[in-house]
Amino acid sequence: KQWYQRRVRGVFQRIYITSGLPSDLDMLPDNTYDLITSCGTFFVTRSHPGTEFIEHLCRITKPGGHIVIVTNEQYTAYDFHRWDIIEDLEKRGIMERFPEKKIPGYRLNGAIGDVDSVIPNAQVFIYKVLQ
Numbered sequence: 001k002q003w004y005q006r007r008v009r010g011v012f013q014r015i016y017i018t019s020g021l022p023s024d025l026d027m028l029p030d031n032t033y034d035l036i037t038s039c040g041t042f043f044v045t046r047s048h049p050g051t052e053f054i055e056h057l058c059r060i061t062k063p064g065g066h067i068v069i070v071t072n073e074q075y076t077a078y079d080f081h082r083w084d085i086i087e088d089l090e091k092r093g094i095m096e097r098f099p100e101k102k103i104p105g106y107r108l109n110g111a112i113g114d115v116d117s118v119i120p121n122a123q124v125f126i127y128k129v130l131q
Helices: 002-009 022-027 051-060 073-077 084-091
Strands: 033-039 061-072 095-097 101-103 122-129
Touching: 022 051, 033 051, 051 061, 051 084, 051 122, 061 073, 073 122, 084 095
Parallel strands: 033 061
Antiparallel strands: 061 122, 095 122, 101 122
């Protein structure tokens, strides 16, 4: 309800919910956003957005803008992630990666833990779009 009220007041002007496919972002113009955030969506399973999505987010983020992804630290250990994609984006000068941060107590209720019912840490990824 709060995000809807903020949207009505003009704080949130463009909110999109996608199915998790990079092609979902094709409808959005280049260099649109100053900041893109995601919490709890990335890296969960193979069918959730992963590293292959980052280049598409860079395209719709303005140069100098940021992408911030917060997820359960346990998700980042899965073997299907292509972390080489992030390294390639940096080498090509598309984005800059900041040091990753871990924050304890991502979900304060361990009973709803996704992996093993313990209170997980958050893993925070911050990227600055360069071009």
